[in-house]
Amino acid sequence: xxxxxxxxxxxxxxxxxSLPSLITLKEQTTRDSKKMSPSAQNKNVGATLDKLFRxxxxxxxxxxxxxxxxxxxxxxxxxxxxxxxxxxxxFTSPAWNPVEIQFGGxxxxxxxxxxxxxxxxxxxxxxxxxxxxxxxxxxxxLKRPIGVAIELLAGIPSIIYxxxxxxxxxxxxxxxxxxxxxxxxxxxxxxxxxxxGPPMGIGMxxxxxxxxxxxxxxxxxxxxxxxxxxxxxxxxxxxxxxxxTWEVVWNVVLPYTKTGVVGGIMLGLGRALGETxxxxxxxxxxxxLSPSLMMPxxxxxxxxxxxxxxxxxxxxxxxxITLGLTLFVITFIVLALAKILLIRLSLREGKQx
Amino acid sequence: xxxxxxxxxxxxxxxxxxxxxxxPSFATDITGAGATFPYPIYxxxxxxxxxxxxxxxxxxxxxxxxxxxxxxxxTVDFGASDKPLKPEELEKVGLMQFPxxxxxxxxxxxxxxxxxxxxxxxxxxLANIFLKKITKWNDAAIKTxxxxxxxxxxxxxxxxxxxxxGTTFVFANYLSKVSKEWxxxxxxxxxxxxxxxxxxxxxxxxxxxxQRIKGSIGYVEYAFAKQNxxxxxxxxxxxxxFVKPNIASFQSAAKFADWEKAPGFYEIxxxxxxxxxWPITGATFILMHKVQDNPANGTEVLKFFDWGYNNxxxxxxxxxxxxxxxxxxxxxxxxxxxxLKSKDGAAIWxx
Numbered sequence: 122x123x124x125x126x127x128x129x130x131x132x133x134x135x136x137x138x139s140l141p142s143l144i145t146l147k148e149q150t151t152r153d154s155k156k157m158s159p160s161a162q163n164k165n166v167g168a169t170l171d172k173l174f175r176x177x178x179x180x181x182x183x184x185x186x187x188x189x190x191x192x193x194x195x196x197x198x199x200x201x202x203x204x205x206x207x208x209x210x211x212f213t214s215p216a217w218n219p220v221e222i223q224f225g226g227x228x229x230x231x232x233x234x235x236x237x238x239x240x241x242x243x244x245x246x247x248x249x250x251x252x253x254x255x256x257x258x259x260x261x262x263l264k265r266p267i268g269v270a271i272e273l274l275a276g277i278p279s280i281i282y283x284x285x286x287x288x289x290x291x292x293x294x295x296x297x298x299x300x301x302x303x304x305x306x307x308x309x310x311x312x313x314x315x316x317x318g319p320p321m322g323i324g325m326x327x328x329x330x331x332x333x334x335x336x337x338x339x340x341x342x343x344x345x346x347x348x349x350x351x352x353x354x355x356x357x358x359x360x361x362x363x364x365x366t367w368e369v370v371w372n373v374v375l376p377y378t379k380t381g382v383v384g385g386i387m388l389g390l391g392r393a394l395g396e397t398x399x400x401x402x403x404x405x406x407x408x409x410l411s412p413s414l415m416m417p418x419x420x421x422x423x424x425x426x427x428x429x430x431x432x433x434x435x436x437x438x439x440x441x442i443t444l445g446l447t448l449f450v451i452t453f454i455v456l457a458l459a460k461i462l463l464i465r466l467s468l469r470e471g472k473q474x
Numbered sequence: 475x476x477x478x479x480x481x482x483x484x485x486x487x488x489x490x491x492x493x494x495x496x497x498p499s500f501a502t503d504i505t506g507a508g509a510t511f512p513y514p515i516y517x518x519x520x521x522x523x524x525x526x527x528x529x530x531x532x533x534x535x536x537x538x539x540x541x542x543x544x545x546x547x548x549t550v551d552f553g554a555s556d557k558p559l560k561p562e563e564l565e566k567v568g569l570m571q572f573p574x575x576x577x578x579x580x581x582x583x584x585x586x587x588x589x590x591x592x593x594x595x596x597x598x599x600l601a602n603i604f605l606k607k608i609t610k611w612n613d614a615a616i617k618t619x620x621x622x623x624x625x626x627x628x629x630x631x632x633x634x635x636x637x638x639x640g641t642t643f644v645f646a647n648y649l650s651k652v653s654k655e656w657x658x659x660x661x662x663x664x665x666x667x668x669x670x671x672x673x674x675x676x677x678x679x680x681x682x683x684x685q686r687i688k689g690s691i692g693y694v695e696y697a698f699a700k701q702n703x704x705x706x707x708x709x710x711x712x713x714x715x716f717v718k719p720n721i722a723s724f725q726s727a728a729k730f731a732d733w734e735k736a737p738g739f740y741e742i743x744x745x746x747x748x749x750x751x752w753p754i755t756g757a758t759f760i761l762m763h764k765v766q767d768n769p770a771n772g773t774e775v776l777k778f779f780d781w782g783y784n785n786x787x788x789x790x791x792x793x794x795x796x797x798x799x800x801x802x803x804x805x806x807x808x809x810x811x812x813x814l815k816s817k818d819g820a821a822i823w824x825x
Contacts, residue, residue: 218667219638220660292686319629321687323672406636406673417672423636427675430537431638431664 196449199442202435211443217408219432224440226447228408232325232418233448236400237393239329239414244336244389249382251337252344253370268345275338283402286331287323291403294330295322299415318415321405326414328404332396336389343388347381348374380463387459394452397422421448504774507534508541508554510676511640511695512758515575516554518789519782526781529774538640538664545569545761551771553761556640557664561738568764570813572739572806573757574779576728576796578696579644580719580754582684582704585611587624589705591718594619596710597652597745597753603691604632604649605656606670611689619710626689633683633692636673638665644756645693648744652753693754696724697794711753712745723752724796733802739809757798762814769816776810776823 203211203224214225255264299320306316318324351374359369375382405417406427421444432438513535520531538555545553546567558571581600583593599615602608608615612625635642643664650657660666674680677698684692684704696719699706708716717723730748731741743755760779766772787797810823
């Protein structure tokens with residue numbers, strides 16, 4: 122009995138005891154029946170190794186904290202000169218003048234939000250449609266090709282999207298879509314000026330659309346994965362009650378997968394906020410605050426990509442680092458909000474059932 | 475197992491020794507960092523120079539700003555910058571500078587029906603376009619300069635660099651010299667607050683925007699305009715002549731520049747005199763510490779550039795750079811003698 126006990130404790134504590142150690146253990150436990158001390162010794166060795174293993178993995182895990190903390194500290198220290206020079210008005214000033222050393226982050230911060238918003242407005246419905254089609258409507262033979270295509274799209278480096286956007290999409294957009302937008306939406310009351318501008322093919326709207334294309338593979342593949350885990354019994358029961366596909370999706374699939382869908386959207390939003398190269402190619406990189414989506418703008422990450430290498434002088438560099446810190450904080454807030462949303466969703470679920 | 479290892483020890487030792495022997499101990503590698511604009515010519519020179527002398531140049535084209543930072547921190551043997559440092563800035567960090575090669579910056583246009591060199595502009599009109607004061611191609615000011623051209627009634631889109639760049643510095647410096655309003659409102663630096671326009675990253679970014687957007691005007695390095703067949707403009711220089719950008723008109727600017735009277739070679743070759751002179755020309759500069767911690771490396775750097783000045787002219791021209799005129803090279807090498815010293819005060823260039 123004692124030998125049996127011994128083996129159990131070791132294998133539980135050791136997590137994954139290797140084969141040789143088990144064998145030696147067996148040999149020893151048979152000898153153990155009379156003497157206890159060698160077994161205790163062995164146990165000690167196992168326990169020490171175990172502790173070592175636990176501490177090593179813990180160290181690796183804590184590396185994440187150290188890195189995160191290190192990045193925050195470096196960004197904060199780096200941004201101090203600019204924050205000292207401009208104070209909180211850095212975040213509200215549209216000025217960006219390296220000659221007179223006047224910097225403000227409003228234009229890139231605004232651009233980051235607007236392009237991400239456009240990307241989400243386009244990306245979420247399309248991803249949702251793709252995921253629904255694959256899981257609910259598509260004939261079986263088509264599911265795989267579409268799934269593979271989406272995964273391939275997700276794997277394309279962002280600079281390729283940027284080049285495609287600049288060389289293929291922007292000219293087509295300028296020649297065929299922007300004039301139409303100008304003529305038909307540009308004269309609307311109130312929101313008209315949002316759609317007015319020279320048809321250059323580059324600008325905030327183009328950047329938002331390219332971002333949407335980049336976000337779609339991520340969000341749609343996450344949505345597809347979570348839609349697939351909905352038990353078919355639930356769905357078929359709903360169909361049995363006479364529900365249409367739309368009703369099944371809206372009333373059964375979506376409520377069941379809420380958290381996963383929100384997670385997918387947040388993953389996409391994270392990419393849209395931080396995407397650099399593709400946006401830099403098509404946004405026009407101008408530090409200009411314009412209500413029109415057709416006009417060039419700037420985002421935080423593209424401003425950094427453009428200007429960091431040649432930024433001369435402490436305040437200039439520091440202003441760019443402050444922008445980096447801002448992006449860090451924005452991403453952090455977005456993730457935190459997503460987490461809170463998910464927690465509240467699951468809480469409400471608990472109450473309902 | 476162990477005995478085998480012990481037996482092979484001498485062999486390993488021999489191998490290691492062999493490796494050290496084959497590395498020539500007399501060749502010093504020189505390191506530099508900075509401007510991206512002259513990178514192709516430095517790389518070309520370095521390749522040929524390496525074949526001749528076995529000295530390797532390791533040049534990182536990280537941008538002028540980075541080059542200045544790195545040479546100030548002494549992590550490289552020389553820094554390179556498209557924007558010269560002012561004499562007082564040089565003094566502050568104990569650096570000296572000298573020009574390496576000259577290049578031209580050219581306005582490129584995309585106007586339907588207008589071919590290379592057809593459009594004539596002068597400095598003031600160019601400045602007003604970039605100041606957003608002239609917004610249509612058929613503006614009276616442009617028409618007076620081009621009575622025979624059919625200019626469309628379309629909006630002008632300005633294309634500029636979005637990244638900091640020596641090209642921007644040279645271009646803005648020219649505009650500051652020819653337009654008081656530009657110099658008051660905008661000024662000149664490697665990045666500036668543009669009154670209007672879209673920004674492209676790098677010469678290639680500006681070039682591709684200029685090709686995409688109808689009715690656009692941008693500025694790029696000459697080599698870039700030439701290699702991509704972008705339509706350039708004829709620009710009126712200080713003597714009132716309309717000149718086209720080419721090696722000859724850049725060389726004229728380098729020749730007429732008064733280097734002798736420029737302390738610390740702080741000379742920007744914009745709006746220089748000379749009938750054939752292209753007005754938007756600029757040199758790219760090399761930065762070195764006046765007191766060399768490692769004089770042997772310093773001498774190697776100077777040998778490299780001396781070789782480049784004397785033997786690299788054709789290579790430079792093939793890549794659309796303008797080599798420094800002989801008279802200027804003499805001035806540069808004289809300044810090496812008097813400015814660059816080792817720690818004990820001995821000149822590191824004695825040729």
